Amino acid sequence: MRDLEAARRLLARSRQALAFTGAGVSTASGVPDFRSPGGIWSRYRPVTLPEFLASAEARRRYWTYKKETWADFAQARPNAAHEALARLESQGRLLGVVTQNIDGLHQEAGSRKVVELHGTNRRVECLGCGWNGPAAETHERLAAGEEVPACAGCGGPLKAATISFGQALRPEVLEEAFALARAADLLLVLGSSLVVYPAAAIPEAAASQGAPMLIINREPTPLDGLAAVALRGEVERLLPALLDGVAAGEPA
Ligand SMILES: [Zn+2]
Incomplete structure (x- = not known):
């Protein structure tokens, strides 16, 4: 429970978070x-x-x-995790979403700034x-x-x-993702095992700029040691619960 409270405090303090999402965000959508x-x-x-x-x-x-x-x-249809991120962006608190997913569900949920790495x-x-x-x-x-x-x-x-195997990521897409990471004051790493490079270098770039990292994933990730908070569990359950807690005005 202490980790959940720490995660809520991180979210409540943030004004321009960036979400980095992987397959774990879309599994509940059947992708x-x-x-x-x-x-x-x-x-x-x-x-x-x-x-x-x-x-x-x-x-x-x-x-x-x-x-x-x-x-x-x-x-596949967007789930509560996609919807929570779209809501956060519409509140002016999320710079955008950098995703490893190819399913288009962030846009369908209403996210406007989506950088699709793959x-x-x-x-x-x-x-x-x-x-x-x-x-x-x-x-x-x-x-x-x-x-x-x-x-x-x-x-x-x-x-x-x-992007297929043996195909390079597009340089302009990567550059946009790194620029967002450098501008973020909080990095939400959601449903990614962070093992695919160079995609996984983007959260590291934000961390190296001093932005705290909040990781939500079902399994441990190689960057858990760099994270301010690492929560184990389903993103579609934990992220909306965290945002509801922040919206309810819990002390930051
Ligand atoms: Zn042609």
Whole structure:
């Protein structure tokens, strides 16, 4: 309970927090957790970007897997954690959300400033001409029997607008995330195991500027030792409870 009170005090003092979110924020929404035991990557070997570019067979495997996992993404809805962050932003107390998630649920919950480090599964892009469109249209083509969708404009390969294995994060996206981290007076690290670099370097950047870190995750993380408070548990339960406590005017 002492940790919960310390977390409430951190939130009550903060005026421009930044949230850094990972898969644990979306599991309650039914979004598959790629890296967990029994997760997608234990059933499918991921197609790397070099493989995708090199062979039509790899592109067919890629789109087979995207097709089979699309329903889970399409049906997912924001949960109480997404909604709590959108509320915090609308109160003017959150600079934004930097997320490792590709599901678009922060925006659907009403968050306006969202930096998607790993891109978005809701869009598809052409690796030939850079065309970018809604993923739902490509999935309609897949459902109609296409196996390797190509760009209607240039014939180039279509790929989800996500960062694949073997694909570098976009420099401008990373820079925006680091700029937010440097401006934050509190870092909320939510549902991320903080093991994927360079994404995990963003919370470290905020910490090195002196911003306290509040971690909420089901499992211990490598940065727990740097955190002012590290809470074990479900984000969708703990974060709304903390914000309700702050809103109720508990002494800071
Ligand atoms: Zn194209």
